[in-house]
Amino acid sequence: MTETNPPPYVVVGATSPIARAYAADCAAAGKPLLLVGRDLAELELIAADLRVRHRAQVAVERYDASLPGEGRRLARTLAVRPPAAVVAFHGIMGGRDEFAAMLQVNCASIAELFESVADQAAQDGGEPVLVAVSSVAGDRGRQSNYPYGASKAALDAYLSGLRNRLHPLGLRVVTVKPGFVRTKLTEGKVNPRSPLLAEPAQVAADIRRAIEGSADVVYTRWFWRPIMAIIRAIPESVFKRLKL
Amino acid sequence: MAMTIEPLAGWGRLPLVSAPQARPTTTGELTAAWAVPGRRISRGLGRAYGDASLPAAGGFALSALGMSRMISFEVATGLLVAESGVSLAEIIEVFLPRGWFLPVVPGTKFVTLGGAVAADIHGKNHHVDGTFGAHVAWLDLLLPTGGSLRCSEGQEAAVFRATIGGMGLTGHIARVAIRLRRVPSAWCKVRTLRGRDLSHTLELLAANDGSYRHTVAWMDCVAVGDRLGRGVVMLGNEASPAELPAKNAAAPHRLPRRPKLAVPFDLPECALGPFTVGAFNACYYGLAKDAETLVDFEKFFFPLDTIRDWNRIYGRRGFAQFQAYFPDATAEAGLRACLAAIGRSRQASFLAVLKRSGPANDFPLSFLDLGYTLALDIPGPAKTLAPLMAELDAILVAHRGKVYFAKDAFVSPALIPAMYPRLDEFRLVRRSLDPAGTVRSLLSNRLKLHD
Numbered sequence: 001m002t003e004t005n006p007p008p009y010v011v012v013g014a015t016s017p018i019a020r021a022y023a024a025d026c027a028a029a030g031k032p033l034l035l036v037g038r039d040l041a042e043l044e045l046i047a048a049d050l051r052v053r054h055r056a057q058v059a060v061e062r063y064d065a066s067l068p069g070e071g072r073r074l075a076r077t078l079a080v081r082p083p084a085a086v087v088a089f090h091g092i093m094g095g096r097d098e099f100a101a102m103l104q105v106n107c108a109s110i111a112e113l114f115e116s117v118a119d120q121a122a123q124d125g126g127e128p129v130l131v132a133v134s135s136v137a138g139d140r141g142r143q144s145n146y147p148y149g150a151s152k153a154a155l156d157a158y159l160s161g162l163r164n165r166l167h168p169l170g171l172r173v174v175t176v177k178p179g180f181v182r183t184k185l186t187e188g189k190v191n192p193r194s195p196l197l198a199e200p201a202q203v204a205a206d207i208r209r210a211i212e213g214s215a216d217v218v219y220t221r222w223f224w225r226p227i228m229a230i231i232r233a234i235p236e237s238v239f240k241r242l243k244l
Numbered sequence: 245m246a247m248t249i250e251p252l253a254g255w256g257r258l259p260l261v262s263a264p265q266a267r268p269t270t271t272g273e274l275t276a277a278w279a280v281p282g283r284r285i286s287r288g289l290g291r292a293y294g295d296a297s298l299p300a301a302g303g304f305a306l307s308a309l310g311m312s313r314m315i316s317f318e319v320a321t322g323l324l325v326a327e328s329g330v331s332l333a334e335i336i337e338v339f340l341p342r343g344w345f346l347p348v349v350p351g352t353k354f355v356t357l358g359g360a361v362a363a364d365i366h367g368k369n370h371h372v373d374g375t376f377g378a379h380v381a382w383l384d385l386l387l388p389t390g391g392s393l394r395c396s397e398g399q400e401a402a403v404f405r406a407t408i409g410g411m412g413l414t415g416h417i418a419r420v421a422i423r424l425r426r427v428p429s430a431w432c433k434v435r436t437l438r439g440r441d442l443s444h445t446l447e448l449l450a451a452n453d454g455s456y457r458h459t460v461a462w463m464d465c466v467a468v469g470d471r472l473g474r475g476v477v478m479l480g481n482e483a484s485p486a487e488l489p490a491k492n493a494a495a496p497h498r499l500p501r502r503p504k505l506a507v508p509f510d511l512p513e514c515a516l517g518p519f520t521v522g523a524f525n526a527c528y529y530g531l532a533k534d535a536e537t538l539v540d541f542e543k544f545f546f547p548l549d550t551i552r553d554w555n556r557i558y559g560r561r562g563f564a565q566f567q568a569y570f571p572d573a574t575a576e577a578g579l580r581a582c583l584a585a586i587g588r589s590r591q592a593s594f595l596a597v598l599k600r601s602g603p604a605n606d607f608p609l610s611f612l613d614l615g616y617t618l619a620l621d622i623p624g625p626a627k628t629l630a631p632l633m634a635e636l637d638a639i640l641v642a643h644r645g646k647v648y649f650a651k652d653a654f655v656s657p658a659l660i661p662a663m664y665p666r667l668d669e670f671r672l673v674r675r676s677l678d679p680a681g682t683v684r685s686l687l688s689n690r691l692k693l694h695d
Contacts, residue, residue: 015270042270049313052324053338184269188248 005057007126008032010083012063012074012113013090015042017183018133021204022087027056034083036063036074037090065090065105071112075120082126085211086117089133093148093185106151111158114173118166129211130166131174132159136219138177139228142244163216174210175217178203179224196223245277247304255555256293257562258624258653259686263299269310277306278386278416285685286412288356289331292363293565294653295686296411303684306416308358314338315419322424323381328358328417333549335424340541341497344424347379351597353546358417363650364409364610366617367545368458368480371602375612377408378605379423386416388678406673409610411649413688414677429496431488432458432480432544435536438529442473442580446616449600452479458544463596464525465620468587473579475598476532483538499542506552510559525592548595558623563593566636567619567651569601570643575616578643582618582636589632596620608666608673609693611648619651629654649687657691671695 011023014035026033027050035043035058043060050056063074078086091106092098114130121128137145138152156175163173180190180197190197198221206220219225234242247264265287266277278284283303290297299305312329322344324335332346333353339345350365359365364377373379382396385407393415395404407414435456439445445461453459458480467474485496492498548554555563570578579598586592597619604613611617622629633654640646640655646663647655661667671694681694688694 017269039270039272042272045271045313045315048315052314052317052326053334184246187246187267192248 005081006032007082007084007128008034008057008059010034010036010078010086010128012036012086012088013065014046014060015039016089017200018178018181018203018207019087019089020046021200022089022207023050023058024054025201025204025208027054027058030054030056031084032057033059034078035060038062038064065109066101068104068108068112071109071114072116074113075116078117079120079124082121082124083117083128085129085131086113087131087133087207087211088113091133091135091152093145096147099147099150102148102151103154106148107154107158110155111162114162118162118169118171121171122169127171129172129174130162131176131207131211133176133178133207134159136177136179136224136228140231140239144244172214172216174215176203176207176210177217177219177224177228179219179221179227196221245273245280247277247280252287252290252298252305253562254290254292254294254297254653256564256621256624256653257555257558257560258564258626258629259295259298260562261298261686264304265307266304267307267310271311274311274386274416274418279390280304281682283682283684285683285688286328286358286362286416288329288359288362289354291352291355291359292650294651295690296363296650297359298686300684300686300689308356308416311418312356317424322426323421324424325419325421326357327419328356328361330357331355332357332360336541339424340427340430340499343426343497345427345430345541346376347373347423347425348376349545351546352549354549357420357422358412361408361417361420362410362412363648364605364607365650366599366601366612368460368599370612371453371459371600372457374602374605375409375607375610376422377607377610379425380408381421381423383407383417383421384419385414386418388415388680388683392418402673403677405607406609406670408607410607410670410674411609411687411693412685413674413683413693415683427482427497428484429482429488429492430499430541431483431492431496431538432541433483433487433536434478434480434539434544436532437477437479437534438532439473439475439477441471442583443576445473445475445477445598446576446579448477449598449616452477453600455479455481457481459600461598462528463583463598463618463620464529465583465586465592465596466522466525467529468584472583472587474529476529478544480539480544488538499540502542502550504552505550507554507556510556522592558621561624562626563621563623564626564629564633564653565619565621565651566633567617567648568636568640568645569612569615569617569648570645571613571615574643574645578639578645579616579618581639581643585632585635585639586620586622589635591622591628591632593621593623608670609649609664611646611650617648619648649691652687652691655691660691660693667693 047058135152137149159175210218253260268274268277287297287305308329311327315325456479461475461477463475601612
């Protein structure tokens with residue numbers, strides 16, 4: 001039976017609002033899903049909901065991005081049924097004393113997972129699209145959240161290199177850079193009526209379009225691309241004086 | 245648990261408060277939010293008109309909207325288990341195309357499952373199917389003292405019954421198991437009749453409730469004198485696929501597409517003055533024909549849902565909804581007195597709805613019993629509303645009438661024990677569940693539902 005089934009979409013960090021919106025989007029389109037995350041009970045609830053609402057085929061798998069080795073283990077599980085896409089939504093935001101944890105969760109865990117999945121695909125001929133949700137914060141370090149920004153900048157550089165390496169093999173790597181999204185991370189920090197604040201469902205739709213299309217780096221919403229171009233263009237001698 | 249301070253109001257936008265609101269999206273966050281010390285009240289889509297979903301002073305609101313997973317559905321029995329933040333709109337969207345419908349729906353589908361239970365909502369089929377609570381198999385309640393309790397008619401029945409219609413005061417309704425009903429199509433055959441005056445309108449409703457599952461009358465509350473209480477009676481039964489036109493019969497459970505309309509901003513006060521309201525009512529009555537037509541569920545059950553944010557037509561002044569129940573014996577006199585008082589005040593609304601209601605259920609705070617219920621909007625501000633509301637209170641007392649908690653923002657607390665004779669039974673259960681009295685709303689404080 002598994003032979004005739006379409007390959008699943010793997011949603012890593014599936015309890016986050018954006019991941020939930022993306023999973024709902026996939027389920028509504030009839031795509032099979034594997035929901036991956038730390039909180040198995042919560043994953044089961046989300047899976048149950050998608051089964052009831054969309055009669056979707058949904059499985060769950062435990063995975064803890066804070067632990068080295070988990071990515072390789074997850075990749076071995078995925079090899080049983082090679083995925084159509086692996087989309088990493090997980091991430092943590094912390095302060096100056098949580099640098100190492102953020103590098104692990106926001107960058108190293110994704111690198112470990114993607115390297116293993118790519119090796120596996122090279123072996124068995126699968127063609128998974130590898131997608132990671134980064135952040136506009138990675139485009140330039142600002143005093144207000146540069147430890148987080150640095151971990152996302154590391155992720156961006158990693159994804160760029162991986163894309164470069166996998167391109168000759170015909171494997172795609174997509175970097176998604178959301179701006180403000182209505183989630184716990186922005187609650188109380190961004191005016192809830194700000195026009196810059198996107199809904200998780202809008203970001204999820206942008207991610208779906210990116211996977212279906214041919215984009216390498218996607219800003220979501222789209223207007224963050226020109227905004228960040230301007231922010232990156234400010235000379236460092238000026239930037240260091242700004243309160244951002 | 246992080247909370248943001250937000251402006252909160254019911255659908256009538258009277259009163260308006262500023263209070264912290266917790267918005268959990270996972271089971272862990274819900275548990276954490278419920279464990280925050282202090283007074284709290286659960287809140288869904290905020291469709292109760294008055295202050296039922298507003299926290300008491302110093303307290304916080306717990307939004308159920310982030311907890312909206314459908315957990316399971318049994319095709320054999322129609323039993324749907326879902327978290328309380330799921331809206332009836334979502335349930336209809338998922339299940340009507342599969343041939344299932346909610347057993348009871350109110351006049352809007354934008355209410356949550358938790359809210360439907362807490363207000364023990366009723367619909368046009370009350371005389372046949374009773375209230376929403378009659379179709380709840382069980383529910384999970386987060387208790388004020390901590391922990392969770394599953395209750396049903398067979399298990400913790402006193403808690404179950406106090407929670408249905410209990411306005412969220414027994415704890416946080418976390419999950420609900422509701423029995424959906426199979427329907428032959430998404431259409432009703434609707435017969436429209438005109439009632440010349442109040443007694444004729446009441447007679448048409450009473451004479452037809454044995455042969456129609458869904459009945460309702462729209463009333464012209466501007467008409468006075470001989471025409472007082474004239475109305476348009478709508479009688480509906482669900483249509484079988486064979487009764488639908490060919491183009492709908494192929495997919496009998498599919499609703500027709502319609503444009504989405506919205507009121508984008510608060511209208512000025514003059515938009516709904518006595519003249520426009522009078523003209524609207526006269527046209528509505530004049531244009532209605534005695535006829536039978538096919539009407540889809542959306543248009544039949546939720547005519548106002550087509551216009552998003554319709555409460556904005558009343559402008560910033562807000563409005564109140566007045567919903568009264570009268571027993572059969574006093575209904576005509578009570579309704580006549582209400583309509584006369586509203587007519588004299590020249591504060592009439594453009595929509596008044598009269599419903600026949602069936603026998604009472606066994607939930608102590610549930611609203612309806614055998615008789616009639618009238619619902620209408622009255623524009624604010626609170627200052628001009630208060631005298632009319634006081635006049636209506638007196639009419640209720642004189643005619644053994646009662647108000648509906650989900651609509652009320654004005655009734656005098658002194659009248660509640662007479663209107664709700666089982667209030668003490670409710671208070672007893674509530675006190676045993678919440679001895680410290682932490683679960684409170686502005687409504688429960690105002691009407692002294694605790695002591």
